[in-house]
Amino acid sequence: MKQEFSEKEAADSMQAAASRLGVPLALVKRCKRQGSRAFRAGRVYLRELSEMIAAIDEPDSFPFNIPTSFQSKPETIEEFRDLLRTAIRCGWLATGEILQIILGRLIEARGPELVSKEFGKVAATIHNGFGAAVMLLEADPATDDFVKLSAAKLDRNAQSQRRIPTSSSHGKHVIAELTRRNRRP
Helix, strand or coil: CCCCCCCCCEECCHHHHHHHHCCCHHHHHHHHHCCCCCEECCEEEHHHHHHHHHHHHCCCCCCCCCCCCCCCCHHHHHHHHHHHHHHHHCCCCCHHHHHHHHHHHHHHHHHHHHCCCCCCCHHHHHHHHHHHHHHHHCCHHHHHHHHHHHHHHHHHHHHHHCCCCCCCHHHHHHHHHHHHHHCCC
């Protein structure tokens, strides 16, 4: 059944879709019962259906809808959030990956404030806290990688704000300290 279809390629009936895909009609009906997005406006979109069938054939995975915008159905968005929570709990997303996303969002939302005098050492505190979390939850190389990446992100943010002179000495100090602590027996 390894065929490629364009996004617009569709069949006029479930029987025609089964025939084009070379699968039993019962399998196509099963996909429809499971809520496949391949069935729209009285047509069966072959690409989406073939992807769902391929996922069914792979027992360690399952098909799901991915929200394409903030206007997606609330149920679709919540199902996707549940899937992400599961991925995090199962360890499929590393702590460092998750914290890099959070750090990026912090910089987007509060970039100028992170380097202001009013916020004091909040950037260093965030950096150290996130680094400690990675150190406790992941293997040694992951800590080094995370600390280097987050220090670079915070330095770039500070440089882009041009409010205070920056240097990477703080980042280097944190890397050295976390590396030293992480290598203790």
